[in-house]
């Protein structure tokens with residue numbers, strides 16, 4: 001019967017060993033795989049390391065690292081568990097695996113870079129379990145969502161589903177701008193609110209609903225008119241803006257401010273039975289003025305209040321906006337950058353149109369000069385002075 005020493009010696013004969021100095025030169029190029037237990041990992045780890053305890057290695061490695069040609073540096077605390085882990089990965093067909101001698105303790109003793117990883121609490125691990133199961137999200141992605149800040153313009157038809165799903169997904173900070181009160185006529189589509197809240201400030205009603213869904217979320221409310229005088233202060237520091245506004249002056253104002261601050265905007269709009277979604281990613285794709293240099297004449301663009309809207313429609317469009325915001329935060333898939341997704345509820349069809357950046361765009365073009373100013377109801381190109389604050 002072979003002893004532990006015999007097994008270790010045999011395993012070492014089958015794997016490649018490098019020392020921490022050599023391993024450090026591979027930071028950023030190779031995937032560092034930490035096979036210790038959670039309590040060890042939480043106390044300190046190599047920056048960017050993928051965490052997968054030895055006990056789950058065989059069953060979960062394909063989820064964590066699907067490409068078997070990925071260069072992998074395995075480490076544990078002292079360099080024993082990692083020997084067997086490296087041997088196992090070789091047997092599973094991983095072709096470029098090395099183990100780091102001395103493990104994390106030698107790495108740390110030698111003064112090499114390490115961090116205390118932000119980890120999820122047991123409650124969070126349970127709450128976000130379906131996210132964590134997705135290798136494209138995982139604990140790291142969930143952590144990103146918890147650290148992300150999304151600003152919602154409007155707690156109405158589009159803002160309601162967007163806010164509900166973003167809160168449920170664990171986006172850590174949700175800002176909401178709205179200066180309206182809840183009216184019974186809102187409840188046909190604005191599912192953040194309810195009968196008990198009629199007459200209440202919409203931002204307060206939204207905050208109650210969202211906090212009840214997920215106490216992880218910090219809801220920051222802005223019960224103000226969104227204007228040239230406050231827009232730059234309000235949007236500052238947000239990672240993504242979800243635009244649920246329903247008027248052209250605000251959309252142009254938001255466009256210009258988001259270009260200045262370089263914050264991507266997930267734009268949504270609804271009209272009767274149709275909706276549209278696109279992403280304006282400053283200078284990486286078209287902006288709102290590239291798409292629509294001038295607003296349509298008012299008789300062709302009545303607001304929701306005048307034209308009516310089917311109640312489920314904002315639920316679909318606002319949910320797509322939430323999804324796009326999450327994709328941007330997680331750098332996942334292809335956001336609707338340079339593409340306009342148009343939805344027709346009566347046909348039950350989606351169509352997608354290319355939108356190109358306009359080199360002579362007055363806002364994001366080469367010689368553009370961005371002026372943050374109020375526009376009148378017709379969005380005429382001449383700015384008017386912002387109204388006096390009262």
Ligand SMILES: [Zn+2]
Pocket residue numbers: 286287288289290291357358361362363364365
């Ligand atoms: Zn533009």
